[in-house]
Amino acid sequence: MAMATSVEVTVPGDVEHLASLRDCVETFCDQLGQLPNFTMAVMLSVDEAATNVVMHGYGQCVGDVQLQVSVVDGSLVVRLTDTAPPYDPTQAPTPDISAPIEDRAIGGLGIHLIRNNMDVVAHRITEAGGNELTLTKRLAAPQGA
Amino acid sequence: MAATSPSAVVVPVIDNLDAVSAPGLERRLNGLVEEGSTRLVLDLTNLRYLASAGLRTIIAAHRFAGMAGGGLHLACLNGFPQTVVEQSGIAGRIPTFATVDEATAAF
Numbered sequence: 001m002a003m004a005t006s007v008e009v010t011v012p013g014d015v016e017h018l019a020s021l022r023d024c025v026e027t028f029c030d031q032l033g034q035l036p037n038f039t040m041a042v043m044l045s046v047d048e049a050a051t052n053v054v055m056h057g058y059g060q061c062v063g064d065v066q067l068q069v070s071v072v073d074g075s076l077v078v079r080l081t082d083t084a085p086p087y088d089p090t091q092a093p094t095p096d097i098s099a100p101i102e103d104r105a106i107g108g109l110g111i112h113l114i115r116n117n118m119d120v121v122a123h124r125i126t127e128a129g130g131n132e133l134t135l136t137k138r139l140a141a142p143q144g145a
Numbered sequence: 146m147a148a149t150s151p152s153a154v155v156v157p158v159i160d161n162l163d164a165v166s167a168p169g170l171e172r173r174l175n176g177l178v179e180e181g182s183t184r185l186v187l188d189l190t191n192l193r194y195l196a197s198a199g200l201r202t203i204i205a206a207h208r209f210a211g212m213a214g215g216g217l218h219l220a221c222l223n224g225f226p227q228t229v230v231e232q233s234g235i236a237g238r239i240p241t242f243a244t245v246d247e248a249t250a251a252f
Binding site: 015016018019022036037040043044047048051054055109110112113116117 | 229232
């Protein structure tokens with residue numbers, strides 16, 4: 001069976017559909033022969049980014065979340081597109097994870113986890129006035145190669 | 146299905162703790178604390194996936210139970226959720242134990 005080099009899925013922007021985005025990432029990474037740690041890291045990053053869009057971006061409006069996953073030059077490239085008001089999560093302040101837990105503001109962990117698990121995180125405003133978040137992670141060498 | 150021991154309530158958390166399931170767990174844990182069960186143990190043996198929404202629930206419950214005079218302990222953290230906890234910086238700040246018995250006895 002020929003392996004797909006990219007996959008695309010569009011879901012309604014609500015929390016109930018976050019799991020299907022994770023499933024899409026998992027299936028694609030599994031087909032690439034990536035180890036579970038790699039796959040889970042990408043699943044988490046997509047989940048955190050999409051959760052942000054659904055909970056905050058679409059707080060006052062409704063819309064879809066489009067996920068595209070592909071392989072470009074030995075890296076996994078994930079592109080999340082929405083039509084929510086422009087918001088650049090890469091500009092969010094880094095949470096102070098060294099602060100005592102009792103003193104720490106709840107929240108802000110999502111973008112921290114994305115930065116931790118992906119190599120490159122980039123945001124741009126789309127022509128339609130929504131958001132496009134691109135997450136890139138270098139693939140591990142194929143097993144058996 | 147929380148199992149009550151003399152000192153703590155053990156709450157199993159299974160499969161996914163994400164933006165979908167976290168609010169339900171938060172309501173449950175808050176309810177336990179409000180009913181006077183302020184010593185909580187989360188049994189994470191069968192937790193496969195943990196996202197920041199779940200971490201926030203754990204942190205909030207730890208804080209809420211602590212303010213009520215008890216606390217929250219994690220038991221059997223493993224696999225990917227363990228990695229997420231370590232990356233979040235809460236590892237070592239919320240007491241974590243290898244077994245439910247140890248987590249319960251530590252109160």
